[in-house]
Amino acid sequence: MIQFILMVNKQGQTRLSSYYNWLSMSSRVALESECIRRCLSRSELQCSFLEFRGYKITYRRYASLFFIVGTDGEEENELGMLEFIHTLVETLDKYFESVCELDIMFNLEKAHFILDEMVMNGMVVETNKANILRPILLLQREAGKDDSIFK
Template sequence: MIKFVLLVNKQGQTRLSQYYEHTRIDERVNIEADIVRKCLARNEDQCSFMEYRNFKVVYRKYASLYFIIAIDNTENELSILEFIHNVVETYDRFFDSVCELDIMFNIDKAHMILDEMIINGEITETNKDRVLAPVAVLDRAAGHK
């Protein structure tokens, strides 16, 4: 099960966070600060997986954004690494090469795309066309794109 998803810039600022189990705000702040600090300190030669408390962290860096997913011990790290790539490709397709500003100025759409892919901590959809269809409908209804 996925515990949470974070999108963080190179300065360690969280741009998107989505939690799938209840965590107090003060605990979230502490966990995010600690995990982000550890991810930023690792070099590119190191593995993209690490143990943290009672769960595992899988992360991948794309341009100026770190995509970080925390999972329980039953999940496969390699499948989560591929899922991160799928999320990035989906964002790339919607935002035409996603960047930090796309996430910041379209946080609602970024969350909506993620919500189409993950429900209650379980990956439910990876097909980019199916994920983006409801977002495109709402965009057309709002007069965008």
């Protein structure tokens, strides 16, 4: 099961975090900073998996942003998780039209809505980009008038 999903930039600033098991604020901050520290210290050639604090971390770097998924236990398919991260990024990319760090930062709630269409309680809901975005786009059109409050 997925325990958490993080998007952290190269400076170690969290841009999005979603936990599927409750962690206290202090342990989240510690976990995030340790995660990114370890990811940053690795080169492109090294593998995308890490183990620490009982989590198995699968990460992938896209430009300046690290997409980090923490799973528990031995059962997870690491390569599958890597593929999932890629799907997530492709979906965001499709939605934001060549996504960048700032898109996610300024549209935090939208990124969360997309993520919620893909992951629920640490399990995968949907991996088809069109199926993920269809309700999101539909709702956005419908709620067009009220949307101004977000901005």
